Amino acid sequence: MTDRSDEALLDRAFMALADPARRRIIARLSRGPATVNELAEPFEITKQAVSKHIQVLEQAELVTRTRDAQRRPVHLNAARLEALTAWIDQYRLVREAQYRGLDAVLNHLSKDKT
């Protein structure tokens, strides 16, 4: 896990979620697919701006897009979110293990990580 080839993808994912607007988009998509226009409405920004956000999320593979006539609904890629929790938990668990003095667990988890 946390393979070298996924490094850039992990980077894009964290980068993507750094923006609150994009997190809100993720939140919205968790309730089902939506088009750019639908996503743009609750925000006070233009569709073009939303479209850019989608592209960022798409490059991070956090969302995918299908085609439905002229609409292009955006879908959440929940699986990719797991890569983030995996990265975080990696270090969260190490620290917790240290607090408890579980050296065996610690040594297993803490070798050559990013």
Next chain:
Amino acid sequence: MTDRSDEALLDRAFMALADPARRRIIARLSRGPATVNELAEPFEITKQAVSKHIQVLEQAELVTRTRDAQRRPVHLNAARLEALTAWIDQYRLVREAQYRGLDAVLNHLSKDKT
């Protein structure tokens, strides 16, 4: 969970982890506290730059600092990492619930989230 008052903090946390250098710092700190100089060494950037990164992480409360004479060791605040996984899992689980058609779980999780 995901209280309104934590909103800014969550923002800073994602923002902080968006930078690969700062993620590497987190990784290093998971193996124990370190000073700015120690953290700067493996990188090819100046200590001043690292100091700035630490400040960003500190404002996100992902790390804390103590004082040891003129040294100011940085410690990982593993507890804060949980806030991130909590946010992510919130939506990851919603999607997984949808795939399984677990509407009850879905309705419970998906009301007025950020």
Next chain:
DNA sequence: GTTGTATTCAACCGAAAGGTTGATCAAGGG
């Protein structure tokens, strides 16, 4: 007090992010 070591502050710089407006493209409906 002077020197030395660890860290931070301040000013600056180039690159990238997030936003806008205006033009353009794709797909259907009349």
Next chain:
DNA sequence: CCCTTGATCAACCTTTCGGTTGAATACAAC
């Protein structure tokens, strides 16, 4: 074949980010 709708492309602007160098601070050792 227009014309509308949904979405993207392109150019531009402003702010923020990550980095630098150089001066300043804090603390301890001598």
